[in-house]
Amino acid sequence: MSRSGEKRPRLLFVSPRFLFPADEGGKIRTGQILRGMKGGAFELDLIAPASDAEVRAHRAELLELCDRFEAWPPQRRGALWKLARLRHLLSPLPVAVRTDVCAAFARATQGGLERRPDLVVFDYVHSAVAFPRELKLPSVCFTHNVETEIFRRHAKVASRALSRAVWRNQAAKMERFERDSLARFTRVVAVSERDAQQFRNDFGLAQTRVIPTGVDLDHFRYTPAESNDRVVFCGAMDWAANQDGIGWLLDEVWAKVLAVHPSATLTVVGRNVPESLQAKGRALGASVRFTGWVEDIRPHLQGAAAYAIPLRVGGGTRIKGYEAIAIGSPVVSTAIGVEGLGLSAGKHYLEANDPASFAESLVALLGDAARGRALAQEARAFVEERFSFRHAAQAFEGICLEAWREHVARSPLPPICGTSTRAMQGKP
Template sequence: MTPRPRLLFVSPRFLFPADQGGKIRTTQILRGMKGGRFEIVLASPASSKAVNRYRDELAGICDRFIDWPEIAQGPLKDLTRFRHLFSLLPIPVISDYSPAGAHTVQQALANEADVVVFDFLHARVLAPEKLDRPSILFTHNVEAEIFRRHAEVASNPIKRAIWQQQFRKMQHYEAASVRRFDTVVAVSERDAENFSAIPGNHQVRTIPTGVDLDYFPYAAPGDEEHLVFTGAMDWQANIDGIEFFMEQVWPQVVARRPHARVTIVGRNPAPSLVERARRRNLPFEFTGFVDDIRQPVQGAAAYIIPLRVGGGTRIKAFEAMAMGLPVVSTGLGVEGLPLTPEEHYLLADSAADFAKALVRLLEDHSLRNRLSRQARDYVEAHFSSQAVADCFEGICRDTLDGNKHSRTRC
């Protein structure tokens, strides 16, 4: 039997628990590819404790796992990251560099790779100067755009200046990165257009966003005035979104619906947010990390995406739609997703419009049910996670074969 070509998949993050959109997308793709055209070797930082805990999950997404020691994250990690403020590289990128990681990747490329995927833009910092294998950069966002948006919404002049500085560094790093790979994979047509506009780049391909429809079964929305949000609460874009919701949207909602309440599901909620809600006696529950997000959101009346910064696509929107949760979102919160307002979700960019949309949902049972059913039907018809995995596998095959004019259509 002819051996399968070996795909080396390099991630700068250990992928479990899959508690962020990028990690969810990556694990779904690898799970769908496992046992297919490629033998998959996954490389990432990890602790021995994490490897033992998630041994079965790793076996479900790769044929072999290789690792290097994770960078220790102490209680002052946010402060120590700022020692990189004057680095030529953006802070999040240089923070992911590891000599052990770079050495492990170099060895794996020499011994085990027919084609290599670097997952997330940050992973490029672990790549050797010269890549002598067919190579793919899997982007989950246009990172420079996220930094620019943070600078635009920052009210503190010092923070704004730091974001602007980091934006310029990220813009340079991102442009240099996409030129180094044979194929760049984007998660939306909009992101692909951004990368295609960079002079000197190679092939840019787009994959759709998918959702595990078996894991997220449908249920009708509830009648209680329960609003929910899911997302890592140590990610600045989510912190900004919840601050915006708490300060500007919530007072307008509760003025009309005084019994409404909010559950925010996500790891490491910012202490300042939790304390602000407690001090003001707001009915906001911060769950912290949960093993299964389905339980705390089940039966909610609406799912909120009040994001003002970010990039890529929002897996959280499709997960909510799959579960039958009516979605209210800013335009940026569903950016990159082919959704139609009033048919699949309610669009609201200003605080007043966001509050009005939520009150409308809470007061209109038939609207909740209509949006719920239409949204589930839509993701069922077009966005299964297996279809996305098949698409990604085809891109890997085309890159390995040196096919500059893609045969794979997604």
Template sequence: MNSARPRLAFVSPSFLFPNDTGGRIRTTNVLRGLKGGAFDVTLLAPASAAQQRDWAGEIKGVCDRFIAWEPESARPQWMRALGLWRDLPVNVQSDRTPAGLRAVHELLAGERFDVVVFDFVHAAVLRPAHVDAATVCFTHNVEAEIFARHVKAAGNPLMRAVWASQAGKMQQFERTALRAFDTVVAVSERDADWFREHYQLAAVDTIPTGVDLDFFAWREPPALDEAHAPTLVFTGSMDWAANIDGIRHFLAEVWPRVRQARPDARLVVVGRRPPATLVEQAKALPGVQLTGYVDDVRPYVHAAHVFIIPLRVGGGTRIKAFEAMAMGCPVVSTAIGIEGLDVQPDEHFLLRDAAQDQAEAILRLLGDAALRNRLSRQARRCVEERFGHRVVARVFERICLDALQRRATAAVAA
């Protein structure tokens, strides 16, 4: 350990590997960029002995020291349903484990850190009442806004009532938790403005969404001929409510329009643990494949002619959009699907919200190789110039150094 550097503790409520969610990808990229920089980094997260053994190389690449607590087994749905009546939102309750609380409290009580970062606002349930360090919360979304959007999208009155109740609890938790931090990091200016307006937060900084440009290398979109059937692709965790809602709606409202015009078209949905109801919906439709978990999404994206982001709910920024752009796959997205990303419609992607408009944009791309190639090259150039993950990590590091400096200045003034 290099004691000459200030010490940073990074508390993650989940194990980061495999990188199969947007949040894990973003956090891993930031930590990888922090390693060897201004801070000596201790990462604290739940991890079994098997996970620590199987991912030892990846763990070493993101921190100077790793401390684990034993993860709890996943709770069945009926147990989660019982939590609907508690004061905390259900997804926050699941992070408040005895092992996690004990690990965080013991580490911060037993060692001196200069900066402590909590990853996601959920992790604030593990925070001690007093932390003798500059405190930073790394938010990946406006969680209350996601819940509110689920209220609007829910068709079932009972589910609408459940989402409304959870939205109120999340807003209260998020407001209280974020106000307790010295600095809040948002992933877009839009999210930062939301925090300032709704929670009256003063110290909110923003990092851009970054992508690993070496890993997600660019390729020219494939030809569309007898050997390459017109292919659409979506990537994302299929156990996340926003992705499930978006794909369900796409299958019901957009896909039939595409298939009517292009009967040979294929849709590949790449992501872990799709629910049984979605699997059954996909089986009943021609040309649709749900892969489940895959080790590497790149072959699926490179083989596709169009990358779809049909989200109707959600928050934060979508890393999947920048990954697709980096790899050269033309993107068709809803406004929510591209929200918070500083890219231009018709220059870097096609923006469409209504089902008919999405279908028409997809068919336009399938029929126009020149347009596919133009969007592919312009989007890659944009990501290269402004959104590489090393640039993002330097911004995050500067935010943490500024938080440390403000705390030191305040201590002198006191």
């Protein structure tokens, strides 16, 4: 039932990732969208891979996101899984997609569809591997990036010829998969206008819509930057783009910062740090610290002199940037690091795209807390005005209603579930 007591249409949400812990951008964004939609226009069914222990540990949080949750057994990521990824290089699908193909995923999706939802949403383009050959329901794909662009950028910055060749090969496969898969959906949701334009212009996807990137402003309460020596980065360190960015920061930038500000410290907050990066950090001494996974990133962000986004590869939007801004951390970023966020260089953050300017920008904030606070205040005001996660959830719900209403209008038969006037008008 809706908040008004009326029967609602049912939405099946298919995610190839369990959303907890919410320790990476895509999981955070999806969780915020579902949390904002809970109790609104749709009854929400969520399916995702999760162990029994994970479901028990996060049962209360799941109840905040959906009315019904079903899990399928997650794949074990041991030595055989890694070997399979190597074999998948020969697949016509990109490795990142082929790895998600499994019978349990297909069965869970089919089971969800057999419960006769009114609309189905696939989270990430990767989940389209479970898209049925014939689907008579309206469908939405929630894209978090233009995956093809990310792969091309990896090929561009790869230092080894073999790596460049592999990334180019994977980019070509991803382009075919992304174009062909997204064309089958009633609506494609992008997280920035820039991504949406690529889908429309490069892939011919006129059905693309945009939602803003949202941040929980109550959770990330503003704490002004302090006069200190702390530089922070937050991000999952098993993501190739973060590995590349932190590797570049350690190899090309950090020694330049220490030469001017020897008491500076860099804290990298995020899970699964490769040994190669840990070795680079040790070579720079006690100034570099890797925390590994943490339950709450806020204590690391609060009061930091600078938040670094040294990304050279990426797509979509970097939600961690908004979280840092919301909490009051002044940001130094490459252009790619804040791409799609709508921020103005010099007003909301300091932009730096080469090692010398990145080091200079960090040093500037380490030596001038007042300047950092001024940047942080402007950026926080910008985010408050436009990017609450509730705005994003409302926009996403509106797109889903648009797709459902369009299907109902064309259908010769009554819709399977609720058809209240409020829902048809897009009112929760």
